[in-house]
């Protein structure tokens with residue numbers, strides 16, 4: 001070990017042993033770093049959880065056809081003539097067919113409904129999706145966890161497991177959606193994806209109940225294979241009554257999740273950075289206090305011949321170590337508090353979408369680095385100050 | 400100025416001036432100070448408070464610099480050396496004993512004494528051996544693992560002396576080493592300094608207010624109004 005390392009090591013050790021003398025101010029630095037880490041980790045975990053919920057909803061083997069020049073379900077409209085034209089096509093249009101040659105297709109429409117969670121007065125906006133009977137089966141990873149699917153023409157709904165849990169909806173319950181009552185006939189699981197935040201019912205029944213008979217927002221079709229999307233797109237181009245696009249379900253949700261997730265991050269980062277600046281000022285204060293607390297000790301070892309570098313390095317290391325403790329604390333807290341925590345936001349169809357916060361390694365890395373940066377930046381000036389102590393003056397005070 | 404005839408001056412100050420700016424005003428402490436101390440001498444420096452004794456000692460220790468003049472110790476021109484060079488000089492050429500001991504409270508006695516050795520390229524084993532030896536010399540071998548707070552002032556000062564001599568410097572500087580001690584402890588510390596001077600040939604410069612302490616030195620210099628008067632020479 002070189003002399004400079006030995007000097008730094010022994011001074012760092014002395015610094016750490018002297019921490020109890022300035023316990024409260026050191027703790028305040030640790031806590032403020034932990035708070036910043038917690039806040040950033042919370043936002044990033046939210047964005048991550050949102051992405052995960054939407055990404056796992058989308059399948060590359062399912063195509064969503066949208067009409068009317070939009071690339072979202074909201075505002076999209078598919079005229080009945082288009083559906084008839086598609087169904088009349090007998091050649092390969094890239095879509096899977098059942099035994100009798102019919103397309104594996106579900107006509108769909110989303111309306112927003114107000115539902116009151118158990119024990120509250122404020123209703124929340126949820127997505128009620130009307131679909132054909134094939135709709136549930138077209139989707140990947142969807143399975144009934146209880147009861148049965150809605151019957152065509154009946155005022156019956158199935159609800160996503162997540163919604164069911166949150167709103168206390170169980171098979172056999174009756175709920176008022178819009179102006180009429182609906183019976184819950186089953187619940188479904190979608191592996192925690194965005195679908196679990198939806199209520200599904202028969203398309204025509206939804207159309208009738210919400211005075212939108214015959215309307216279709218989108219078509220969901222199972223592709224023969226993911227690459228067949230290009231075939232479908234080509235066939236759609238031949239229909240000129242209205243602009244139509246076919247996107248893969250995966251892309252549709254990815255685009256949606258990207259928008260919202262980056263919005264969450266766009267809000268989370270500046271807030272965390274602002275707090276980090278405050279915490280850096282606090283760290284600076286803590287470390288300046290540490291330097292002045294150790295003035296005589298620093299001057300003493302410098303008089304013995306210790307280098308300036310060792311005095312500043314040891315101070316800096318103390319700052320980074322305190323920040324590291326804050327980072328560990330913040331990460332532990334955010335993991336305990338946020339990981340798996342249920343949250344919800346306004347999702348794709350202007351309806352609530354629930355998801356789980358995900359404190360992943362990536363989230364922890366980013367939040368942790370910001371926390372460490374507080375120590376690195378906040379400790380820099382005090383580290384320089386530690387080298388500037390005039391020895392003769394410092395030694396004048398009683399050791 | 401007096402010089403022991405048969406010895407080369409080891410410490411040589413000539414034309415040293417030093418002033419401090421106090422409240423915008425420049426207050427001179429020395430304007431042209433001369434001093435010669437031969438190798439192996441034990442000099443006590445006395446003088447009224449504020450006469451500049453500590454300032455002088457700090458300059459000899461290389462932690463303060465004269466504004467002008469020549470300050471030579473051994474073959475080193477301290478007045479011309481930068482901070483890094485003086486730090487290295489301090490590490491290798493002088494030991495210092497403080498009035499308030501200046502031990503690091505969170506380190507053990509042995510760790511405190513070891514500090515100057517960390518600046519040398521010695522193995523941990525060699526360092527431990529040297530620490531044990533000096534602690535034995537100051538009579539504290541059995542206290543190595545204790546912390547300074549558990550010890551009396553006299554014992555702490557002996558740890559301070561052990562730390563000052565552990566790296567075996569030729570020069571020992573002491574600023575009121577007995578200023579905080581009772582008579583008995585002070586006499587023990589002074590006897591120790593005299594032993595280091597006589598048996599180990601250390602050159603010692605000791606600032607003191609205590610005439611009895613000064614009696615342990617070979618000679619006493621009185622510093623007043625920026626100049627020295629020699630008061631007493633040992634036979």
Ligand SMILES: Nc1ncnc2c1ncn2[C@@H]1O[C@H](COP(=O)(O)OP(=O)(O)OP(=O)(O)O)[C@@H](O)[C@H]1O
Pocket residue numbers: 392393419420421428446447448449450451452453454455
């Ligand atoms: N860093 C400094 N800045 C301003 N003035 C200083 C500084 N250091 C010393 N002085 C002044 O220089 C003068 C000499 O101080 P010094 O400490 O050398 O005296 P001293 O002889 O050791 O006194 P004492 O016996 O009280 O220890 C004093 O008037 C002191 O106020």
Ligand SMILES: [Mg+2]
Pocket residue numbers: 452453454574
């Ligand atoms: Mg003094």
